[in-house]
Amino acid sequence: MDDLSNLFCQPTRRDLMRWGVACxxxxxxxxxxxxxxxxxxxxxxxxLAGPRLKGVVRHPAMFWEKLDENRVKCVLCPRExxxxxxxxxxxxxxxxxxxxxQTLVYGALCSANVDPIEKKPLFHxxxxxTAFSIATAGCNIECKFCQNWQxxxxxxxxxxxxxxxxxxxxxxxxxxxxxxxxxxxxxxxIFYEYMHDTAALAREHGIxxxxxxxxxxxxxxxxxxxxHLTGVKIDFKAFTERFYAESCAGELKPVLKTxxxxxxxxxxxxxxxxxxxxxxxxxDEIRRMGxxxxxxxxxxxxMHFTRFHPTYRVTNLPRTPVSTLERCRQIAxxxxxxxxxxxxxxxxxxxxxxxxxxxxxxxxxxxxxxRFNRITDxxxxxxxxNIPGVWSQEQALAFKPRT
Amino acid sequence: xxxxxxxxxxxxxxxxxxxxxxxxxxxxxAAFGEATKSKSRVVVARDEALTKGRLSEHRDLITKLxxxxxxxxxxAPDAVGAWRQxxxxxxxxxxxxxxxGLYTQxxxxxxxxxxxxxxxxxxxxxxxxxxxxxxxxxxxxxxNKSSQGVQCRGTDAExxxxxxxxxxxxxxxxxxxxxxxxxxxxxxxxxxxxxxDHNLAGASLGMKNFYGAIHNPNKYHDHxxxxxxxxxxxxxxxxxxxxxxxxxxxxxxxxxxxxRHPGFAWSFxxxxxxxxxxxxxxxxxxxxxxxxxxxxxxxxADDGRPAKHISTAAARGLGEADLGKIDRIEV
Numbered sequence: 001m002d003d004l005s006n007l008f009c010q011p012t013r014r015d016l017m018r019w020g021v022a023c024x025x026x027x028x029x030x031x032x033x034x035x036x037x038x039x040x041x042x043x044x045x046x047x048l049a050g051p052r053l054k055g056v057v058r059h060p061a062m063f064w065e066k067l068d069e070n071r072v073k074c075v076l077c078p079r080e081x082x083x084x085x086x087x088x089x090x091x092x093x094x095x096x097x098x099x100x101x102q103t104l105v106y107g108a109l110c111s112a113n114v115d116p117i118e119k120k121p122l123f124h125x126x127x128x129x130t131a132f133s134i135a136t137a138g139c140n141i142e143c144k145f146c147q148n149w150q151x152x153x154x155x156x157x158x159x160x161x162x163x164x165x166x167x168x169x170x171x172x173x174x175x176x177x178x179x180x181x182x183x184x185x186x187x188x189x190i191f192y193e194y195m196h197d198t199a200a201l202a203r204e205h206g207i208x209x210x211x212x213x214x215x216x217x218x219x220x221x222x223x224x225x226x227x228h229l230t231g232v233k234i235d236f237k238a239f240t241e242r243f244y245a246e247s248c249a250g251e252l253k254p255v256l257k258t259x260x261x262x263x264x265x266x267x268x269x270x271x272x273x274x275x276x277x278x279x280x281x282x283x284d285e286i287r288r289m290g291x292x293x294x295x296x297x298x299x300x301x302x303m304h305f306t307r308f309h310p311t312y313r314v315t316n317l318p319r320t321p322v323s324t325l326e327r328c329r330q331i332a333x334x335x336x337x338x339x340x341x342x343x344x345x346x347x348x349x350x351x352x353x354x355x356x357x358x359x360x361x362x363x364x365x366x367x368x369x370x371r372f373n374r375i376t377d378x379x380x381x382x383x384x385x386n387i388p389g390v391w392s393q394e395q396a397l398a399f400k401p402r403t
Numbered sequence: 404x405x406x407x408x409x410x411x412x413x414x415x416x417x418x419x420x421x422x423x424x425x426x427x428x429x430x431x432x433a434a435f436g437e438a439t440k441s442k443s444r445v446v447v448a449r450d451e452a453l454t455k456g457r458l459s460e461h462r463d464l465i466t467k468l469x470x471x472x473x474x475x476x477x478x479a480p481d482a483v484g485a486w487r488q489x490x491x492x493x494x495x496x497x498x499x500x501x502x503x504g505l506y507t508q509x510x511x512x513x514x515x516x517x518x519x520x521x522x523x524x525x526x527x528x529x530x531x532x533x534x535x536x537x538x539x540x541x542x543x544x545x546x547n548k549s550s551q552g553v554q555c556r557g558t559d560a561e562x563x564x565x566x567x568x569x570x571x572x573x574x575x576x577x578x579x580x581x582x583x584x585x586x587x588x589x590x591x592x593x594x595x596x597x598x599x600d601h602n603l604a605g606a607s608l609g610m611k612n613f614y615g616a617i618h619n620p621n622k623y624h625d626h627x628x629x630x631x632x633x634x635x636x637x638x639x640x641x642x643x644x645x646x647x648x649x650x651x652x653x654x655x656x657x658x659x660x661x662x663r664h665p666g667f668a669w670s671f672x673x674x675x676x677x678x679x680x681x682x683x684x685x686x687x688x689x690x691x692x693x694x695x696x697x698x699x700x701x702x703x704a705d706d707g708r709p710a711k712h713i714s715t716a717a718a719r720g721l722g723e724a725d726l727g728k729i730d731r732i733e734v
Contacts, residue, residue: 069659084602085662086504092621142622157559158618313578
């Protein structure tokens with residue numbers, strides 16, 4: 001693992017073509033209009049198109065407290081917005097109506113696609129399978145480099161949506177033979193109620209649920225949700241409060257708390273760090289982050305260092321150099337993290353999975369495609385070492401929170 | 404005949420323009436004359452009759468009150484002259500109302516439309532607007548998306564070319580998509596807020612009203628909405644077009660806003676009118692605090708929600724927030 005170039009495998013012509021098709025499809029699916037997504041890309045032969053939502057749906061919100069003068073306090077996420085009558089919280093999708101807090105996005109899907117699970121990215125969660133991926137409008141932070149800002153930073157009325165209740169979603173998921181529903185793209189914490197209900201029902205139907213989140217959630221709702229989830233990926237934005245404050249309108253501390261709670265719960269967890277040049281790429285910061293992960297989460301939580309592309313409000317910085325990702329990866333490996341990946345750099349050898357014990361190549365990836373997966377019964381076929389992850393649907397659905 | 408100004412007068416005019424009025428300098432001089440160059444003028448017009456009954460029964464009275472306020476604001480000899488000092492027949496005018504919670508009264512907007520027509524602005528070039536059709540309708544405004552008469556629509560009325568710009572605009576700390584009504588369909592803005600309390604910003608007045616011009620106001624309520632409110636109105640889409648504030652104080656609310664709360668309703672029966680939008684907000688906030696004191700409530704600042712954005716706007720040179728330096732006229 002010392003010299004990545006030695007591990008680079010020249011792709012075959014067939015590989016390149018497959019990869020091109022996969023990337024093209026995935027790129028097109030990254031964020032597509034729901035009116036195209038549901039009837040064609042998602043629903044297939046099912047008649048799921050239906051009328052577009054006019055206005056918003058209203059559904060009782062969970063995790064809030066009454067205050068005086070018809071105000072409410074939201075305790076779903078660390079912001080703890082105090083919201084006056086007729087006003088909304090920071091997320092823009094939860095509204096106070098005469099002292100009752102409501103979610104405006106229950107089942108209001110603005111994005112829906114069948115993605116490779118690798119696109120989340122979850123590399124140790126049933127590789128090569130698909131995830132029925134959905135989102136509503138809204139987010140509880142504002143990353144100035146958000147890749148999906150057209151939905152995450154808008155309110156529900158401003159984004160075209162389709163009403164899809166949990167039953168209908170599960171039926172569509174089954175029709176597409178996806179073993180997993182991924183709550184993703186924007187920020188699933190803000191459509192908590194829908195995710196919670198859908199994940200609970202999905203389990204009854206033998207479907208797993210993974211949350212792709214920024215980790216900005218309070219402990220009680222997180223624990224209750226994890227009774228129904230089967231995996232979590234957290235965007236670990238940086239390891240400084242300054243970055244969270246200036247680039248994300250958030251705080252680091254609550255995210256660290258979330259990670260510790262997830263560790264305590266015992267649910268499958270992977271971390272993604274989007275490396276933005278000059279803002280969160282210092283070797284010292286990455287080293288401290290890696291050490292924190294080892295100390296608080298252990299060596300088996302995979303980390304993905306992914307490539308930034310200029311977008312939204314950060315258009316004055318270049319794409320992350322591949323060498324920076326390689327350096328971050330090496331720092332995390334040196335800190336003791338067993339599985340560290342570079343992301344958004346197609347065909348880079350560090351997208352592959354190597355046994356942390358014997359360095360045997362276990363999974364080769366080309367973009368979001370899995371070319372081969374040699375893991376057998378959760379073990380390395382070369383040395384027999386247990387490889388951390390969720391390798392089957394049975395294993396996924398068997399998960400129960402440890403605490 | 405063009406009027407010859409002395410060097411001192413010229414500097415005073417430039418200073419007044421720099422102090423925050425949205426009028427071009429030439430229009431400013433024409434509007435205020437020499438007596439008001441050095442002081443921002445705000446007119447507080449009241450009529451006891453407006454505190455009683457339904458406002459829809461007082462349309463003529465509101466129109467007369469507003470015309471009188473405009474005359475005092477501009478020193479014009481009559482109402483027509485007052486409106487003509489501020490508006491031209493070629494202007495495309497957007498009347499930004501507030502329809503969230505305690506809303507702008509349609510009767511007040513009717514009076515403004517009447518004034519604009521006196522200035523020669525065709526009805527078809529006047530747009531009454533806010534965020535949503537549904538909220539406008541709920542507030543009693545009659546939606547009109549035809550090409551005839553005064554237009555009335557929300558930014559969400561995509562079918563007539565509104566909606567939000569697709570590009571994010573940065574201004575200070577905000578990054579927002581602005582309503583296309585503000586960016587493309589009008590040249591001149593009139594802010595018509597309601598005199599009301601706001602649980603975070605302290606007061607929801609003329610400047611805060613333009614949170615309804617951006618797609619993501621929910622992101623900008625921390626720190627008493629400061630400096631975000633000022634960042635919004637500092638953007639050229641607002642700053643360069645805003646010509647007049649008519650704060651609807653016919654039915655006000657001194658606590659627990661911005662939603663309606665009958666326990667804190669306040670029939671002030673008046674209008675607060677000014678071209679210096681910082682000064683207009685400062686006077687309105689002072690009225691709120693005065694009423695809170697009468698009712699035994701803490702001042703906004705002592706209640707943990709000072710209307711900081713008003714002083715921030717003044718510090719940025721957008722207008723006058725010092726009540727001692729504002730020419731406040733009661734009508």
